Amino acid sequence: MICAFIFESVTLASIKSAAVPIAYGGFFSVGLAYTFQVIGQKNSRPAVAAIVLSLESVTAAIGGALMLKESLGARGVIGCVLIFAGIIASQLKTIALSEAGIKNK
Structure with a gap:
């Protein structure tokens, strides 16, 4: 304004x-x-809330591309991939710890 x-x-x-x-x-x-x-x-747990909050920009970019036919540049695609990779890496660690019987703090 x-x-x-x-x-x-x-x-x-x-x-x-x-x-x-x-x-x-x-x-x-x-x-x-x-x-x-x-x-x-x-x-929800703070870690889960942080994951949801970190996905807001990715969801907005994907929604803009699908619903509004917006284009996402190379930098945006790389950013989305890095965010997804970070989330997957954090969840794989949590899964591995739970399978080993170690409680994740």
Whole structure:
């Protein structure tokens, strides 16, 4: 909003015409999604919550590519692969420790 006031000519008419998209973005995208995420992670372990949070950007990139036909550059693909590799590596360690009978802290 600050950039809009600096670089654009903002009028009351333009704000009124964009009221529905602004309300949608504020209520559904931020309000509901964030609330459901907090409710879902309330009783989860911190490690699981960290994994979910680290996947937000990957999920957004994949969703943008599938639903909005956005393209992801090489740097973005490499970033997604590295995030997935880190998550898989952390889970493989947890699985190996549990199979060996060692409790993971």
